[in-house]
Amino acid sequence: MTDFTPDIERLKLLDDAEWLAVQRAYCGRLYAFAKRRIADRQGSEDVLQETWLGAVRGIGDFDTRYTFEQYLFGICRNRTIDALRRRKPRTLERGSEDDELPGIEMLATDVDTPSRILRREELGARARELLVAVLKEWVEETWTAGEFQRLMVFEALIGGGWRNRDAWKHFGLRDETAVAGIKFRALKRLRELAAVRESGGDLLMALERASEGEEHALDLDLRPVWSDGRVSCPSRHWLARLIAGNLDAGPAGFVRFHLDAMKCPWCRANHDDLVAADRNNALDPLIERVHKSTVHYLRSRTLP
Ligand SMILES: [Zn+2]
Known part of the structure; x- marks a missing residue:
């Protein structure tokens, strides 16, 4: 579909x-x-x-x-x-x-709240657009590689604002370091993807600082960009396949996580609609x- x-x-x-x-x-x-x-x-x-x-x-x-x-x-x-x-x-x-x-x-x-508008202005409209594009690219390549757990962990941390500790427990990972490692590698990859599109610039510097450690992580608030940009939203046909029960365990796990744990309002609306349309x-x-x-x-x- x-x-x-x-x-x-x-x-x-x-x-x-x-x-x-x-x-x-x-x-x-x-x-x-x-x-x-x-x-x-x-x-x-x-x-x-x-x-x-x-x-x-x-x-x-x-x-x-x-x-x-x-x-x-x-x-x-x-x-x-x-x-x-x-x-x-x-x-x-x-x-x-x-x-x-x-x-x-x-x-x-x-x-929009005043503090969010402020953050947007700090990063600049063009840098935000670039950020949405590289986040989507990262999601796509992670999905294609079948790394669904990595995708869920990063979505939980970035989109859901979970703490490392919560993600570690939820996903049954070895320890909190494993969560930090996933985040570190993802930010590194985002930097590479951003660098392909432009050299220098606000976004690269912000990603650089965010990768340096937890204390700088808040300099770059990816959360509103993640949800407003709908960077990880599966397209409607994946939702339809989930409902029909013909989705492999990997993508099905992610789509369910996106619906149930992240409670994405847009995908939930699509999901409700598809379920109702079936009837x-x-x-x-x-x-x-x-x-x-x-x-x-x-x-x-x-x-x-
Ligand atoms: Zn969604």
């Missing part, structure tokens, strides 16, 4: 058929994302409607450095936060269906309603 890739130019022209196609392809995962955080059906559906209106209105400024799914999830996350804020007292009492933090608090960690076409009427509301907007913009 390959994921649907929309024609952004046609979307920018507010082409009705292309918008319907993307709504068919993406409604399920967006709805799954909202439903995990907003208890009732109507509230989740409202978020979905607002997400699509936001997507249609904002498509002119679509940033090609991101995928269309990232674009949609970004809007959906913000509309979900708005909805949760409006009903905050009830939501915070309720908690959530599993061991995830209550919706809004979990989402709030994803939102029925219950979303069809919902997609109809969503499309009607965006069509109204599209018409108002395209008719003379």
Whole structure:
């Protein structure tokens, strides 16, 4: 199952058929994302409607450095936060269906805070982009080499902010030194990958310092880059294969870790959607309603 890739130019022209196609392809995962955080059906559906209106209105400024799914999830996350804020007292009492933090608090960690914006500025937008690219490259080569435990350990440390001690226990490694060794080698490799793309520069220096030892590790906060950049997110067909039960133990172990231990909200939404899609076409009427509301907007913009 390959994921649907929309024609952004046609979307920018507010082409009705292309918008319907993307709504068919993406409604399920967006709805799954909202439903995990907003208890009732109507509230989740409202978020979905607002997400699509936001997507249609904002498509002119679509940033090609991101995928269309990232674009949609970004809007959906913000509309979900708005909805949760409006009903905050009830939501915070309720908690959530599993061991995830209550919706809004979990989402709030994803939102820009002054300190995070500051860190971004320290590294510079271009260096951040480069960092996302080399992290993705590292994930890909580690995956291809079948080094799934190394991938999980690094994701736990960098993406999850685990301490060496926790990772050592969780993965049953020899000792904490083994964890430190994995991290050290990964940072060394990231430096090499970054050096291929540019010499000197902020990122190389920051990676250099981060590799020198624990006391410098905080100079470079990889965590927001790891999660916002979705550097380790398996593509949708890996999730589908996991559900179908035809994934080897190595990749299946990683994908499960990413879903269950890292609780990646985007992959969980995709996973929920794929599981539901297996069962029925219950979303069809919902997609109809969503499309009607965006069509109204599209018409108002395209008719003379
Ligand atoms: Zn993910």
